[in-house]
Amino acid sequence: MGSPRRKHTKGLRVAMLVLLVSALTLSPWRAAAQAKTIVSVDGVGRVGPAGIMLSVGVARRWLPEDSASPLARGRYLQLGLSANANPAYAQGSASIEWVPLAPFQLRLEYDAFGFFGTNGSLLRFPSASSKFGKAEIDALSGKEESGLGHRVMFNPVLRAQLGWLVLRNESEASWYRMSARTGWYYEWEHDTLVGETDWLLANRTTAFLELWRGRGEARLLAGPMYDLTRAGSADITRHRVGVSAYFEPAGRWLGFDRVRLYALAGVNVVDRNRPGDPFALFGLGGDIDFDRAARP
Numbered sequence: 001m002g003s004p005r006r007k008h009t010k011g012l013r014v015a016m017l018v019l020l021v022s023a024l025t026l027s028p029w030r031a032a033a034q035a036k037t038i039v040s041v042d043g044v045g046r047v048g049p050a051g052i053m054l055s056v057g058v059a060r061r062w063l064p065e066d067s068a069s070p071l072a073r074g075r076y077l078q079l080g081l082s083a084n085a086n087p088a089y090a091q092g093s094a095s096i097e098w099v100p101l102a103p104f105q106l107r108l109e110y111d112a113f114g115f116f117g118t119n120g121s122l123l124r125f126p127s128a129s130s131k132f133g134k135a136e137i138d139a140l141s142g143k144e145e146s147g148l149g150h151r152v153m154f155n156p157v158l159r160a161q162l163g164w165l166v167l168r169n170e171s172e173a174s175w176y177r178m179s180a181r182t183g184w185y186y187e188w189e190h191d192t193l194v195g196e197t198d199w200l201l202a203n204r205t206t207a208f209l210e211l212w213r214g215r216g217e218a219r220l221l222a223g224p225m226y227d228l229t230r231a232g233s234a235d236i237t238r239h240r241v242g243v244s245a246y247f248e249p250a251g252r253w254l255g256f257d258r259v260r261l262y263a264l265a266g267v268n269v270v271d272r273n274r275p276g277d278p279f280a281l282f283g284l285g286g287d288i289d290f291d292r293a294a295r296p
Contacts, residue, residue, distance in 0.1 A: 034062070034064075035061065035062045035063070035291060036060075036061055036063070036289050036291040037059070037060055037061075037289070038078075038287050038290070039058050039287070039290070040056070040057045040058075040059070040082075040286070040287045040288075041054075041056050041286055042054075042055045042283060042285030043055075043284055043285070044282070045282050046279070046280060046282070047278075047279065047280050048268075048274070048277055048278055048279030048280060049134060049188075049191055051188060052086055052087070053084055053086045054084065054085055055082055055083070055084040056082065057080055057083070057093075058082075059078050059079065059080035060078065060079050061078040062076060062077045062078070063075070063076045064076075071103070072101065072102070073102055075100060075101065075102070076097075076098075076099050077096075077097070077099075078095075078096070078097040078098070079095070079096055080093075080094070080095045080096075080097065081093065082095075086188070087116075087118070087120075088115065088116060088118070088119045088121040089113050089114060089116055089121055089122075089188075090114045090116075091112070091113050092111070092112045092114075093109055093111045093112075094109070094110050095110070096108050096109075102159075103158055103159055104156070105156070105159065106155075106156050106157075107154070107156070107157075108154055108155075109152070109154075109155065110151070110152055110153075111150070111153065112149070113149035113150070114148060115144075115148070116144075116146060117146030117147075118144055120137055120140075120144060120186065120188070122146065122147055122149075122178070122179060123140050123144060123145075123185065123186040124143075124181065124185055125184040125185070125186065125193060126183075126184070127184060128193060128236075130193070132192075132273055133273050133274060137186065145179070145181075148179075149176065149177060149179065150177040151174055151176050151177075152174065152175045153172060153173070153174040154173045154174075155173075157171075161210075165208070165210075166207075166208040166209075166210055166221055167206075167207055167208070168206045168208065169204070169205045170203070170204050170205075171201075171203045172202040172203070173201055174199065174200045174201075174202075175198075175199050176194050176195075176197065177196070177197050178194055178197070178198070182196050183195075183196060187200070187231070190231070191273075192229060192234065192236050192238070193231060193234040193236060194231055194232075194233070194234065195233040198233045198234070200230065201229070201230045201232070202227075202230070203227070204225060204226070204227045205226050206223060206224070206226075207224055207225075208222065208223040208246070209223050214249070216250060217248055217258070218249055218250035218251075219247075219248055220247045221246045221247075222243065222246075223243070224241070224243055224244075225241070225242055225243065225244040225264060225266070226239075226240070227239070227240040227242070227266075228240075238268060238270060238271045238272075239268075239270040239271070240268050240269060240271070240279065241266050241267065241269055242264055242265050242267065243266060244262075244264040245262065245263050245264070246260065246261070247261045247262070248260050248261075253286070254286070256286030256287060256288055257286075257287055257288055258286060258287045259284075259286045260284070260285050260286065261284055262285075263281060263282045264280070265279065265281070266278070267279070
């Protein structure tokens with residue numbers, strides 16, 4: 001058997017190779033498009049469980065000319081890097097995102113995690129059936145571990161608008177390499193347990209109503225959502241229902257070319273760890289565009 005260090009290195013090499021091959025494969029499509037650079041900043045807070053995350057990213061986006069067909073509008077290819085942090089860990093990401101046609105948004109991402117060894121970082125549980133609610137996590141305070149982790153994520157999105165109805169279905173298929181030690185680790189983003197090497201599937205379907213439409217991309221959306229998460233080896237399945245909202249004002253705000261506010265709230269309908277508990281997430285973000293002269 002290879003050493004844990006070699007396993008981590010192998011996973012990193014495979015992920016970076018996939019991203020590189022994807023970028024080279026799409027390079028002819030990219031060459032025919034205009035380009036711009038986007039710097040983004042987002043802050044997210046949540047309850048049930050509680051947490052915060054700050055994200056900063058930079059991306060290069062290539063945009064071909066729109067055609068008369070609605071399917072050929074808003075297409076782009078994007079390569080991006082981002083850095084995210086919360087009190088428990090830091091996360092660096094490299095991604096490629098492609099919208100070949102308006103209804104399809106495809107994203108492939110590699111994430112590297114650095115766990116600080118504090119504030120609930122890399123908590124290890126004895127079995128897949130362990131409880132990991134607030135009381136259990138608080139009881140493990142001081143037993144956090146520092147270390148590294150890896151994730152490769154494929155994130156396809158299907159979207160459509162029919163008049164004032166906006167439909168969005170977002171899926172995630174992720175592979176994790178969490179630690180050199182065998183065990184079950186608390187995964188903060190999805191509030192679940194994953195093994196040392198594991199996979200996770202997630203899906204969220206939202207039916208937005210367009211409550212207001214301004215100039216450009218300015219709009220207010222709100223509507224019901226259904227959320228499903230499946231942690232592979234731990235055999236943990238969670239179903240949630242709730243309401244989601246998204247607001248983007250018109251024009252520039254505080255130096256950002258685009259500002260966004262988003263939120264979702266609901267209840268855990270089926271959840272082995274938090275059945276019936278409410279949850280909520282709130283986010284505020286913005287983008288700054290460079291190379292404005294190159295924008296169509």
